[in-house]
Amino acid sequence: MSQHTVTAFEEDMSFLAHKIAEMGGHAERMMEQSVRALVENDLQLARRVVTDDLVLDEALRLIDDKSVLVIAQRQPVASDLREVFAAIRISTDLERIGDLAKNIAKRVEAINEGKHGVRLVRGIEHLCELTLAQLKEVLDAYGTLSTDKLSMIRDRDDEIDAMYTSLFRELLTYMMEDPRNITTCTHLLFCAKNIERIGDHATNIAEAVYYMVEGDRMPPYRPKDDKSHKISVEAGEGQ
């Protein structure tokens, strides 16, 4: 292979990595802004997040097309192939994170600020902080091609799931206390679920990075600490 061809390939791989980093930053911003819009009842910010999602859809298409070209034209060897595959999988997860943030932003209008107290919002903010930290950490691991923090990231997902489960319970009790809370709390429930799912995507990205770097998989078993599906709170309890 000539010097020129190697350089072109490296450029292509560089482009992919750069695009992923860009998408990552954008997804982080969308997530952080959607929750801020929720907490501050900022409709304008919420609407901006919704339109911002198009950027990620476009980036996904670009990465798709570029990946096909790179493989067809450069015929990369196995380790480089894993990098291209990682770009495909990670870009999908980032696009989904954008969708979830957009869904949070879309609910801001329906969640009337007069209907929920600071308590509810604190729980969602906290969930968001933890999840955002996960996302930043895993994107950093991708950027530096390092795997040392990846199992910690995956384990910390249990913390997010557990926090989501508590929030779920808490929201149920507010709904049972006062029917006027039901609509707001239902939307908040979905917002919390979206954040928990963003956490899952961050974990998927961690696994994709591991595979890309090590050429092998992290051990398959991931205990799920989201026990919300078991919750069966009776009205009248705890009041």
Add this chain to the structure above:
Amino acid sequence: MSQHTVTAFEEDMSFLAHKIAEMGGHAERMMEQSVRALVENDLQLARRVVTDDLVLDEALRLIDDKSVLVIAQRQPVASDLREVFAAIRISTDLERIGDLAKNIAKRVEAINEGKHGVRLVRGIEHLCELTLAQLKEVLDAYGTLSTDKLSMIRDRDDEIDAMYTSLFRELLTYMMEDPRNITTCTHLLFCAKNIERIGDHATNIAEAVYYMVEGDRMPPYRPKDDKSHKISVEAGEGQ
């Protein structure tokens, strides 16, 4: 290229297509069974669905590994590459569908049969029928490499979203009528959301099939008819 090499490549592509078809059938079954377990309050069936999800996780890994090998060893041309890429994307959507079905199954235990009437269940069954039809249709399109039904599938997703939005409203009103309905209805809400998301994945698969066959994308704009984020029902209305 010798006769032998072409045959090996065709075998590999055949394997991938077969694995996707298998995953597809399995995902359909998991979805149909999780909703049946819900409707019939069948705990045993629910537990079977939960363990069944491992099959899809395993299939996803197999397709991943095979895709890397096919590309590294056979160096496929652009149209074959699109087929491999489609396998990667579709397998991801099918694995997510399995996760969503598993999540429905996990909620069956918390949804006590005495707490909800036939009405609620009818809505979820109907949503499920429509979504299952979508999934079968799109997997058929993949298997026959045909694109003629794909935009109909994508448009029909609006019907699913609209049905989900109605169900969301209906469940909110049951929750406001009687606090004892809240837990059950919340779980049903998540089940309905999961089915609506399965519909979204079916639409993703339609787009992946189109790209694979046509080498180009379906027009990017997909109107979302899920208006549930706008719902703001006040307690006391409609009673």
